Amino acid sequence: MGLLSYFRSARPKSAQVAKERLQILVAHERQMRDAPSYLPQMQRELLAVIRKYVHVNDDAISIQMEQDDNHEILEVNIVLPEDGAGRTKTPELRGN
Amino acid sequence: MARIIVVTSGKGGVGKTTTAASLAMGLALRGNRTAVIDFDVGLRNLDLIMGCERRVVYDFVNVINQEAHLRQALIRDKRCEDLYILPASQTRDKEALTKEGVGRVLEEMSEEFDYVICDSPAGIEKGAFLAMYYADDAIVVSNPEVSSVRDADRMIGILSSKSRRAELGEEPIKEHLLLTRYDPKRVERGEMLSVDDVLEILALPLLGVIPESQAVLNASNEGIPVILDEKSNAGQAYRDAVARYLGEDLPQRFIRPERKGLIGRLFGG
Amino acid sequence: MPIVRLRSTDMMTVAAQLRRSVERAPEFFRRAPVVIDVSALPDEAEINLAYLLGQLQQMGMIPVALRGGGPALRELAAAQRLALLADAPVPETRVTETSSPPPPPSPPPPSKAMLVTQPVRSGQRIYARGSDLVVLAAVGYGAEIMADGHIHVYGTLRGRALAGVHGDKGCRIFCRDLQAELVSIAGHYRISEDLDEAVRGRTVQVYMRDTALIIEAF
Numbered sequence: 001m002g003l004l005s006y007f008r009s010a011r012p013k014s015a016q017v018a019k020e021r022l023q024i025l026v027a028h029e030r031q032m033r034d035a036p037s038y039l040p041q042m043q044r045e046l047l048a049v050i051r052k053y054v055h056v057n058d059d060a061i062s063i064q065m066e067q068d069d070n071h072e073i074l075e076v077n078i079v080l081p082e083d084g085a086g087r088t089k090t091p092e093l094r095g096n
Numbered sequence: 097m098a099r100i101i102v103v104t105s106g107k108g109g110v111g112k113t114t115t116a117a118s119l120a121m122g123l124a125l126r127g128n129r130t131a132v133i134d135f136d137v138g139l140r141n142l143d144l145i146m147g148c149e150r151r152v153v154y155d156f157v158n159v160i161n162q163e164a165h166l167r168q169a170l171i172r173d174k175r176c177e178d179l180y181i182l183p184a185s186q187t188r189d190k191e192a193l194t195k196e197g198v199g200r201v202l203e204e205m206s207e208e209f210d211y212v213i214c215d216s217p218a219g220i221e222k223g224a225f226l227a228m229y230y231a232d233d234a235i236v237v238s239n240p241e242v243s244s245v246r247d248a249d250r251m252i253g254i255l256s257s258k259s260r261r262a263e264l265g266e267e268p269i270k271e272h273l274l275l276t277r278y279d280p281k282r283v284e285r286g287e288m289l290s291v292d293d294v295l296e297i298l299a300l301p302l303l304g305v306i307p308e309s310q311a312v313l314n315a316s317n318e319g320i321p322v323i324l325d326e327k328s329n330a331g332q333a334y335r336d337a338v339a340r341y342l343g344e345d346l347p348q349r350f351i352r353p354e355r356k357g358l359i360g361r362l363f364g365g
Numbered sequence: 366m367p368i369v370r371l372r373s374t375d376m377m378t379v380a381a382q383l384r385r386s387v388e389r390a391p392e393f394f395r396r397a398p399v400v401i402d403v404s405a406l407p408d409e410a411e412i413n414l415a416y417l418l419g420q421l422q423q424m425g426m427i428p429v430a431l432r433g434g435g436p437a438l439r440e441l442a443a444a445q446r447l448a449l450l451a452d453a454p455v456p457e458t459r460v461t462e463t464s465s466p467p468p469p470p471s472p473p474p475p476s477k478a479m480l481v482t483q484p485v486r487s488g489q490r491i492y493a494r495g496s497d498l499v500v501l502a503a504v505g506y507g508a509e510i511m512a513d514g515h516i517h518v519y520g521t522l523r524g525r526a527l528a529g530v531h532g533d534k535g536c537r538i539f540c541r542d543l544q545a546e547l548v549s550i551a552g553h554y555r556i557s558e559d560l561d562e563a564v565r566g567r568t569v570q571v572y573m574r575d576t577a578l579i580i581e582a583f
């Protein structure tokens with residue numbers, strides 16, 4: 001049993017990968033679905049304004065909308081490039 | 097008043113028509129007056145799966161356009177007298193369906209039937225929209241595979257926001273998940289999403305798991321809903337799903353591989 | 366004379382439905398005088414007559430008369446110079462595939478048959494208006510061929526064939542290999558399941574004798 005499961009787990013299971021990808025994707029799409037319809041447009045316009053001053057990538061802005069019972073929170077995150085633009089992102093943000 | 101059930105998925109080819117045919121037959125076999133409508137205008141298939149393709153005279157679009165009466169277009173199943181089929185038109189396209197027209201026909205059918213099952217076309221365009229718009233229940237069909245699960249999720253969003261019930265602020269459509277073409281062996285090997293994986297992502301009550309089965313292909317070749325093949329796993333799984341839909345509490349079968357004997361296990365890999 | 370029979374007061378829906386009928390047989394409606402029949406609706410029904418007249422004219426039809434309707438509507442119609450007909454039904458021409466309206470008042474000029482040399486595929490629909498139809502290739506399952514006159518199919522006929530769709534019972538269907546889903550003459554039809562095994566796959570002609578549809582192998 002031990003030996004068998006050793007061999008079996010040697011390779012990441014594609015189903016496991018599939019599940020993780022789906023979880024991220026679906027969460028993202030649900031968020032888009034529930035978001036007010038003006039968000040994408042607002043995101044594009046904000047990006048255009050910022051680009052007048054700093055050079056940023058398309059994914060530099062993330063907008064989150066959170067809803068409580070009686071109020072909504074609009075959270076805008078803007079990632080500005082560090083001096084040496086083109087540096088890779090910190091590795092600990094990726095993977096697990 | 098009939099309950100209107102849509103069988104939907106978003107993604108194509110996941111087993112909607114197979115499911116609609118078996119569900120309709122299953123409900124009718126239990127004495128419910130049941131009709132099943134093919135909403136796949138332009139690509140009709142339900143008549144073939146139900147084995148009534150040689151008896152089509154009028155179709156759903158004719159009824160919507162009032163070129164034929166409902167009772168002229170409904171085809172009575174030869175195996176079960178409580179079951180009727182309303183075929184799709186092959187020579188029109190989905191634009192021939194209108195919200196008012198579909199509503200009118202469903203209303204008329206509601207008076208005569210206990211259940212009206214709408215076999216949705218794939219996609220999220222007009223045909224799929226109209227198939228789900230008037231529904232009371234939705235059976236969301238998915239395969240244990242990424243694109244199909246993702247599309248199912250999309251469809252669930254549409255059901256809860258774009259249906260008539262949602263528009264009128266009524267109690268939402270009751271949704272059920274049906275996982276089809278499930279292959280327990282591949283799940284065990286980690287090559288296919290498991291029931292639990294899919295449930296975790298979609299978070300819908302599970303109506304059933306239909307195993308991948310050669311019997312489905314054989315049944316559609318012969319124009320017999322697979323639920324009538326009582327010996328097959330898929331047929332039994334559909335029977336269980338119908339029973340669960342009607343409120344019975346049954347354990348899931350067919351979600352673990354069938355065990356071979358010890359020898360088979362040692363040498364079969 | 367074609368009759369537009371209103372069953373709904375929603376003129377948008379009515380216009381959309383009409384448009385679909387007209388698309389199916391545009392020639393049939395071009396410059397056709399039509400009667401608007403509201404006798405199926407209650408007298409007090411509110412009908413936007415001006416809109417309907419506009420739509421009909423846009424589709425190429427010429428509204429000439431109103432049948433039924435309450436006093437208010439009839440007054441409006443009179444102001445639009447429509448003839449007012451009594452509620453009693455007049456002979457009508459309906460435009461569905463299988464109805465059998467009376468023949469047109471004067472015999473249409475002889476016209477050449479429509480010739481189709483390519484296979485007719487599932488989902489396609491061909492209509493030979495005012496003439497015979499000759500198909501040299503096969504007609505697939507789920508395809509539909511229609512003619513006001515006779516139909517000849519030299520390939521295998523697997524789809525539907527409807528001859529004499531405007532009610533001419535003298536029309537016939539001739540085909541080399543009969544495997545049709547449906548054959549119809551002037552609205553009298555036979556579906557695949559009811560085909561006699563003796564004629565299936567044979568070279569046949571289909572015609573009307575009195576009120577019976579006869580399928581006869583050569």
Ligand SMILES: Nc1ncnc2c1ncn2[C@@H]1O[C@H](COP(=O)(O)OP(=O)(O)OP(=O)(O)O)[C@@H](O)[C@H]1O
Pocket residue numbers: 105107108109110111112113114115136141216217218276277278306307308309310312313316330
């Ligand atoms: N449990 C099953 N085991 C094996 N094959 C299956 C199973 N369920 C469906 N199939 C096969 O999958 C194919 C698609 O099935 P079906 O036509 O029911 O899907 P659909 O969702 O209605 O497709 P569409 O989106 O085109 O309408 C068919 O060939 C069918 O035989």
Ligand SMILES: [Mg+2]
Pocket residue numbers: 112113114136141215216217
């Ligand atoms: Mg289908």
